[in-house]
Amino acid sequence: MLWTASSGFKHITTSELGQNANLVLAFGARAVVEDSAHFTALKNKYPNAQILLASTAGEIQNDEVFDDSLCVTAIAFEKTVLKAVSLSIDDSKDSYEAGVALAKMLNGENLCHVFLLSDGLHVNGSEIVKGLNNNIKKGVSCTGGLAGDASAFTKTLVGLNAVPEERLIVAVGFYGSNLKVGYGSIGGWDNFGAERLVTRSAGNVLYELDGQSALDLYKMYLGEKAKELPSSALMFPLGIKFDEDSDTIVRTILSVDEENNSMTFAGDIPEGCYVRLMKANFDRLVDGANLAAEHTKVNGASTNQLAILISCVGRKLIMGQRIEEEVEAVKNVLGESATITGFYSYGEISPVVESSKCELHNQTMTITTLAEF
């Protein structure tokens, strides 16, 4: 179901789950999701469902990308039991404990997957994921993303069975042995320029690279576009390697602090790590989305699946009107029978490869597929 200002709610599919739906995912522009009328409408339509809402930087429905809309997907799991939990976070320093608490609330017999949505600005996503990883039952996969706010980076909202609010983290646990979960997360960005040493940072706040101000470096590269910080910094995410042999993980900026001359990223930037600026290559971004979809096939079902696409706002900003190419690429791989929903986010959560722990990513197309058998 899709809501737009011009058309109101409009059904995309003919099936009408109504009271049978036990999970509803609603992704929308911040102004749309914070309008309580929309939540009330959903609650009335799906009285028995756990309703998860998140503000976004763009909504995905089927193979189209929307702005200023509300994309609603209702799901009726027949054999899988769901448990939805939420908690508020006052300070991003409490992120690890929040991850621990969520794991403790969800751990239980037959837990097979966790889907998480979080505030995108007041958390350290890496720490939530770390807390979750260290405490969730072994073998349980975890995917999800951080809510967005277009390119404004002002306020992000998440809700569980209520009008969404700031500083909230929501997670759904899936229990049972009849659920196939697939996931894939690929970036497609290219490193460029010199490798730089992180010489001063604290958690996800970066001060200096090679002894020089990191913010000044970004301003130099952005030129005129520096006025559009922090969103314009999404053009040049940081590729970070935690050690010589590790894979490059991409980090995007969430905010800048002119007074402290610092930049806050969606995940940790530890001192002593090496980073490089990254730039977009359109074809590789689309190829990345295609590959992420291919990865979901490793464990996922082949037909009749729900695909939740969480892609980074940076990809949307750089690709402009070509952004739908990446969604089309996913659709081509997953096939017509897949129901696709999702949103553009401030951070994506997924394991990198099969059987690895989940990690926070930026600038990726991250796909979760769910299907009962």
Next chain:
Amino acid sequence: MSAFKTKLLERQIRKYLNGFTISDPMSKFLKTVDEAYSHYEANWVLMERSLDLSSSELMDAKAKISKAYQEINEKNEDLTSSIHYAKLIQEAVLPSEERFHALVPNSFVFHRSRDIVSGDFYWLQEYNGKTLIAAVDCTGHGVPGAFMSIIGNNHLNAAVREVGLTTPALILDYLNNGLTETLKQKTGDTMGIKDGMDIALISLDFAQMQLEYAGAYNPLYIIRDGQLLETKGDKFPIGLSIDNSLRKFSNQEVRLKSGDMIYIFSDGYPDQFGGPHGKKFKYDNFRDLLFSIHRLSPSEQLKQISSRFQEWKGNLVQLDDTLVIGVLVP
């Protein structure tokens, strides 16, 4: 004022739609196209700018690296020149090959330093009708090894010239105490330098056809009548000792026979990596080599030992200093 942000779109409209009235839906479509053009134009400018900046940053970094490389090169040249001078000093202090051949005519010395200066050295003295020869392997190589060689040489000279010792075991005991004292390698002195020497020392008395030997790890080989006789040294080094009063070197005597071929050496030759699989030469091959050449003249043996070493090592680096001394009993 222009209706569109990009000149490209205006040019295209002028060229292809000139004179046409643009309807409202068409105008909406053209605005979308204009947005797309404008977006990609801005991205293009940004990417070009980033390319220019990163190129200039890389050029700056390259200039810094070149400067640092030049400085390192200059320092390296200074250092190398100093070490070359140290080599001259080491050569002046240690006995020359000419002196060696003058005192022991039927002999050869194969000495290959890994670096400019060496931690392996040979030592030679003649005293009271006896010729004393040592093949010494100081721990380490290069400059630290060379320092050790000077200290070792001085103590060996003092043992013979000042104290009048000619018994190899007593000379090694003297060297052991002297070296320990010099380097303050006392028990419990954790600040002391943990360096030492492996050594094979022989005393030759050709008039009496008598050989005396003492060794710290390194053995003595004598090939006689088609047989290789090995005399093993003590299993502790010079220096690095826990308690020198408990460790006395043992003296071993061998009756010589004319035609005996005597060998003393460091571990550099058998430990050298090389061959088809990059492995160590090993003691078995080393003994086979000596056995196969022992009937040749000492100068011919030297050639064979040298060429076999080079052949085995190939393009690999020399692992350690290498020393082999051979003496033919007249």
